[in-house]
Amino acid sequence: MSTFTQHDPSRSIRAARGTEITAKSWQTEAPLRMLMNNLDPEVAERPEDLVVYGGTGRAARSWEAYDAITRTLENLEDNETLLVQSGKPVGVFTTNKWAPRVLIANSNLVGDWANWPEFRKLEAEELMMYGQMTAGSWIYIGTQGILQGTYETFAAVGRKLQAEGRLAAGAENEGPLAGTLTLTGGCGGMGGAQPLAVTLNDGACLIVDVDETRLRRRASKRYLDEVETDLDTAIAKVNQAKAERRGWSVGYVGNAAEVFGELLRRHNAGELTIDVVTDQTSAHDPLSYLPEGTSVEQWHAAAAADPEDFTLKAQASMAKQVRAMVEFQDAGAEVFDYGNSIRDEARTGGYDRAFEFPGFVPAYIRPLFCEGLGPFRWVALSGDPEDIRVTDEALKELFPENAHLHKWLDAAAERVEFEGLPARICWLGYGDRAKAGLLFNRLVAEGKVSAPIVIGRDHLDSGSVASPYRETEAMADGSDAIADWPLLNALTAASSGATWVSIHHGGGVGIGRSIHAGQVSVADGTELAAAKLEALLTNDPGMGVIRHVDAGYDRAHEVAAERGVRIPMAE
Amino acid sequence: MSTFTQHDPSRSIRAARGTEITAKSWQTEAPLRMLMNNLDPEVAERPEDLVVYGGTGRAARSWEAYDAITRTLENLEDNETLLVQSGKPVGVFTTNKWAPRVLIANSNLVGDWANWPEFRKLEAEELMMYGQMTAGSWIYIGTQGILQGTYETFAAVGRKLQAEGRLAAGAENEGPLAGTLTLTGGCGGMGGAQPLAVTLNDGACLIVDVDETRLRRRASKRYLDEVETDLDTAIAKVNQAKAERRGWSVGYVGNAAEVFGELLRRHNAGELTIDVVTDQTSAHDPLSYLPEGTSVEQWHAAAAADPEDFTLKAQASMAKQVRAMVEFQDAGAEVFDYGNSIRDEARTGGYDRAFEFPGFVPAYIRPLFCEGLGPFRWVALSGDPEDIRVTDEALKELFPENAHLHKWLDAAAERVEFEGLPARICWLGYGDRAKAGLLFNRLVAEGKVSAPIVIGRDHLDSGSVASPYRETEAMADGSDAIADWPLLNALTAASSGATWVSIHHGGGVGIGRSIHAGQVSVADGTELAAAKLEALLTNDPGMGVIRHVDAGYDRAHEVAAERGVRIPMAE
Ligand SMILES: NC(=O)c1ccc[n+]([C@@H]2O[C@H](COP(=O)([O-])OP(=O)(O)OC[C@H]3O[C@@H](n4cnc5c(N)ncnc54)[C@H](O)[C@@H]3O)[C@@H](O)[C@H]2O)c1
Ligand SMILES: NC(=O)c1ccc[n+]([C@@H]2O[C@H](COP(=O)([O-])OP(=O)(O)OC[C@H]3O[C@@H](n4cnc5c(N)ncnc54)[C@H](O)[C@@H]3O)[C@@H](O)[C@H]2O)c1
Numbered sequence A, B: 001m002s003t004f005t006q007h008d009p010s011r012s013i014r015a016a017r018g019t020e021i022t023a024k025s026w027q028t029e030a031p032l033r034m035l036m037n038n039l040d041p042e043v044a045e046r047p048e049d050l051v052v053y054g055g056t057g058r059a060a061r062s063w064e065a066y067d068a069i070t071r072t073l074e075n076l077e078d079n080e081t082l083l084v085q086s087g088k089p090v091g092v093f094t095t096n097k098w099a100p101r102v103l104i105a106n107s108n109l110v111g112d113w114a115n116w117p118e119f120r121k122l123e124a125e126e127l128m129m130y131g132q133m134t135a136g137s138w139i140y141i142g143t144q145g146i147l148q149g150t151y152e153t154f155a156a157v158g159r160k161l162q163a164e165g166r167l168a169a170g171a172e173n174e175g176p177l178a179g180t181l182t183l184t185g186g187c188g189g190m191g192g193a194q195p196l197a198v199t200l201n202d203g204a205c206l207i208v209d210v211d212e213t214r215l216r217r218r219a220s221k222r223y224l225d226e227v228e229t230d231l232d233t234a235i236a237k238v239n240q241a242k243a244e245r246r247g248w249s250v251g252y253v254g255n256a257a258e259v260f261g262e263l264l265r266r267h268n269a270g271e272l273t274i275d276v277v278t279d280q281t282s283a284h285d286p287l288s289y290l291p292e293g294t295s296v297e298q299w300h301a302a303a304a305a306d307p308e309d310f311t312l313k314a315q316a317s318m319a320k321q322v323r324a325m326v327e328f329q330d331a332g333a334e335v336f337d338y339g340n341s342i343r344d345e346a347r348t349g350g351y352d353r354a355f356e357f358p359g360f361v362p363a364y365i366r367p368l369f370c371e372g373l374g375p376f377r378w379v380a381l382s383g384d385p386e387d388i389r390v391t392d393e394a395l396k397e398l399f400p401e402n403a404h405l406h407k408w409l410d411a412a413a414e415r416v417e418f419e420g421l422p423a424r425i426c427w428l429g430y431g432d433r434a435k436a437g438l439l440f441n442r443l444v445a446e447g448k449v450s451a452p453i454v455i456g457r458d459h460l461d462s463g464s465v466a467s468p469y470r471e472t473e474a475m476a477d478g479s480d481a482i483a484d485w486p487l488l489n490a491l492t493a494a495s496s497g498a499t500w501v502s503i504h505h506g507g508g509v510g511i512g513r514s515i516h517a518g519q520v521s522v523a524d525g526t527e528l529a530a531a532k533l534e535a536l537l538t539n540d541p542g543m544g545v546i547r548h549v550d551a552g553y554d555r556a557h558e559v560a561a562e563r564g565v566r567i568p569m570a571e
Helices: A026-037 A063-075 A116-124 A144-163 A195-202 A214-221 A231-243 A257-270 A300-307 A307-330 A342-348 A360-369 A383-399 A403-415 A432-445 A485-496 A527-550 A554-563 B026-038 B064-076 B117-125 B146-161 B191-200 B212-221 B231-243 B258-269 B299-305 B309-328 B344-350 B360-369 B385-398 B403-415 B430-447 B486-494 B527-550 B556-562
Strands: A050-051 A080-085 A088-094 A104-105 A180-187 A206-209 A226-227 A246-251 A374-380 A422-428 A452-458 A500-505 A515-523 B051-053 B079-083 B090-093 B102-106 B181-185 B204-209 B226-228 B248-253 B376-380 B425-430 B455-458 B500-505 B514-522
Touching: A026 A063, A026 A257, A026 A452, A026 A515, A050 A063, A063 A080, A063 A088, A063 B204, A080 B486, A088 B527, A104 B486, A144 A195, A144 A360, A144 A374, A144 A403, A144 A422, A144 A515, A180 A195, A180 A231, A180 A257, A195 A206, A195 A246, A195 A403, A195 B299, A206 A214, A206 A231, A214 A226, A214 A246, A226 A231, A231 A246, A257 A307, A257 B064, A300 A307, A307 A342, A360 A374, A360 A527, A374 A383, A374 A432, A383 A403, A383 A422, A383 A432, A383 B181, A422 A432, A432 A452, A432 A527, A452 A527, A485 A500, A485 A515, A485 A527, A485 B079, A485 B102, A485 B486, A485 B500, A515 A527, A515 B344, A527 A554, B026 B064, B026 B455, B026 B514, B064 B079, B064 B090, B079 B486, B090 B299, B146 B191, B146 B360, B146 B376, B146 B403, B146 B425, B181 B191, B181 B231, B181 B258, B191 B204, B191 B248, B191 B403, B204 B212, B204 B231, B204 B258, B212 B248, B226 B231, B231 B248, B231 B258, B258 B309, B299 B309, B360 B527, B376 B385, B376 B430, B385 B403, B385 B425, B385 B430, B403 B425, B425 B430, B430 B514, B455 B527, B486 B514, B486 B527, B514 B527, B527 B556
Parallel strands: A080 A104, A104 A500, A180 A206, A206 A246, A226 A246, B079 B102, B102 B500, B181 B204, B204 B248, B226 B248
Antiparallel strands: A080 A088, A374 A422, A374 A452, A452 A515, A500 A515, B079 B090, B376 B425, B376 B455, B455 B514, B500 B514
């Protein structure tokens, strides 16, 4: 009973492909393959430790738990439900055909105990697991999700500039950043998606990173167009792209603390006009931000030798960089924090205007959330990339007028390499998600794709998360910390035909700071699946609409009125 | 939009009786009547403020919210689901006939914000409501619940003494406390159930309260048999009852801090033998505990004049009382804390052995929880007491061998006055709850009762609560604070045919200290209801069994094995 193996390098997991199933139906084969896919070495960061992504975000608590889950799923009937508690299967109950096949709760703690030390203690005692968001709920699809979220954020920036009359609307077929120049910092694992996200929106992008190897790596993978070490040349190139309203990205090797100030000087002198400024250096950890006066070569030795002194220096440099950002805002640019806590570090570093520019969610994403828009994703259980091609095409036909979506799907098809089972992500809102789900179910029924399609989303979605430092930062009514919403979201998913449903604590921002829910469904081509998909993919983004109606957002009120989302207090 | 009325003395709510319904079916008439019943002046503490019980435990956030809920329930279809966020209706979604008709989340906060000040702020901003346990989830049935829980606790005490050979097993028809004497303190609103609970178990009881009016009030309602002001007489009477193995209770007017010590001296001197010692003075609030040397008349003025000094005196007296309790334990008595925090106050008052006796849940209730036993309750929607009489009789026929249950049902029928809609409570475990639910559904189908029956439970149940200071205190594996379980419980209820499901935070022990779930179903006599009841009333107590299996309790393992509860890790 007390066997608990968390590290086992001999294990190598890969989901089955094709139409032969080992479970009793596709409704249970789907969670089986998706759990296995989360642990595919192509997908997971440390599969031998069951870690999928995001620090220690795990798919199962131990290898024994993993084996019990897969064994149970293989034998689960279509009126049975498996319960998973922090990555360990704890029960099987007889339910009904409308009920989820798997119910998951990961990392949840009573409030007074909701902190890292208590969590670590219970984790060490083998009683809990950190589920992150899509790791413990079996719907992670690799880095495609990051690219697309960044793409959507930059698209929203462009649309906001246009709506405010700070940017003329472009031609029909132009992306929302056409004719703009974006300045950003940090071209690492996540930040490296920025130049491609900007150019996919037809913007010009200058990205500053101290580490030339990071910029070269992005250029080799076509995330970045070119690398420059001469600032005048770099500026000339992005200026030209901007003038030609052409997507083009240039990486410049330098320290953002210095370069941002220098570019501000040139911007104010009229040498160039920077429209958008942000940053994704890894500011959340001061030892990972290189202060001025230290070379890349000295970096890690210096940080290790005197971490406190290094922290003070890094914070002073961040204060300098953030000062330049605030002054860019004074000078008319659009400036935002991209979720790396650089504002708080700069404030600690002594700069008191640090919080004068907003975080990215309140600034751009919340209007999308008001429409129930969020990261909708799907996976071809067949393993055949052709199935995703078919869904891409069918989706473009379903939404012929949505140029932004077409552009994304074309770019993704061209540029995104699949990791694990072929998958696609795109942001769809209230109404459209249900249409897409029903379309996929028809494609399965008609044999246009070779096997069922799994449909899910990130927990970072419009009505599924309470996280006062990120997704629910600065809600209009001050309701940032209220966690009733993600819990209602999970109960709604369980009541609307989801195949698996999860409630997690601490994803993204850490233990004590968020509660969020996930849901996944399976388009297996049956009529029952169609009925479930219609309800689930209407109600789930519907939660986003009503959550923002309740917080007082006009756009959500409009969407509810236009699309018939019911608001009892107003009836 | 900004109308928010929380106090309205003009409102007087009483649920409809009879078989005419205003909602579209009994599945929605049921939550409508139960919400209204929670606010019946016979039931609620402060109905004009929407407060049902337990401090500020509310049924709805405002009168506007109440009106919107009732309006929506009246029109809700049998494939629609109403969402309630901290007492306010926020959405209606199309789901399916197996889904709950109402989903409720009350008072939930992200961990770092899960404290009273943050909650009070959001409450003042009209964004939240405190739901307690059954207040905000519309299944409070008055004080009957308290009496029965106390009765079960004392029954468990007696059985434990017998199992440990400290008490000879009684005759077949005798209660488990026959031949014992229990000493306790505090005969107030909740503590006043103690003497009747002891005598229902055929024990003798001596209860000490400083306030004679409290004792007289209990005596007038037959909760207490008689009041004595002379200690020798009081002792003689309970000694005689004990010798005759007869249930009898005597209230003695005195300060427990003094009297417990004096009784210990006499116990050690062989003048009487006290078998069980506990206390339900309101020790959780030191200003509500009267210290030695202060008279009842001076009490409130003294507490108000110098609360800090009063607190110190009260804690010193509690230390003295708890010292006597520990020494009773040393002298062989069974001693336990009855959920009023007197141990912690005594420790603060300088007594370092205070925690040497256990809380009541780990001591007596947990073995019941291991069997999925907990407070099962039902309500006659007809409003006709005859319907409850019919269910009582039918239940006795269904479980002919359960003498303990028969005794409770007979006593309840004889002694309990209904408050609001007629209701009954009794503790049933895994297997028996489903049988009882199906029985009730048959009684409705066959017209043996005049209208459908609502079936619910307290959130204090075997698998539905995480509360490290009470229900999950001192779990065998240290998993006290893990909140995955109540969340899985709510998801399971939503997946098993419950008519309404709720997730609450902070009930019982306060904000930051508990997360718990509730479920209610409706036996309307249909086949669909039968299928739902069978699943729900199997799976819900099943959560209690698997939660205790997972924590390593042998009894839960036995129950799972005997009754076929599936444990995936062991398959
Ligand atoms: N927007 C979001 O949704 C979101 C979500 C999670 C995390 N983040 C945050 O984004 C940040 C970046 O993440 P990542 O995965 O790309 O990190 P990473 O560590 O892979 O990359 C950071 C990059 O910053 C560069 N850098 C460090 N100091 C610099 C300086 N002074 N000037 C210029 N460049 C410098 C490094 O050379 C490196 O290339 C992190 O703080 C992360 O927490 C954002
Ligand atoms: N067991 C449970 O499940 C449970 C649940 C919730 C609360 N409680 C706790 O039980 C306690 C009692 O609740 P209640 O509703 O009966 O409270 P109450 O305030 O109605 O009654 C308390 C009684 O204690 C008496 N008292 C005070 N000081 C005394 C002293 N020194 N000696 C003798 N008597 C004294 C008072 O006169 C009063 O009659 C509270 O602390 C409550 O929090 C128990």
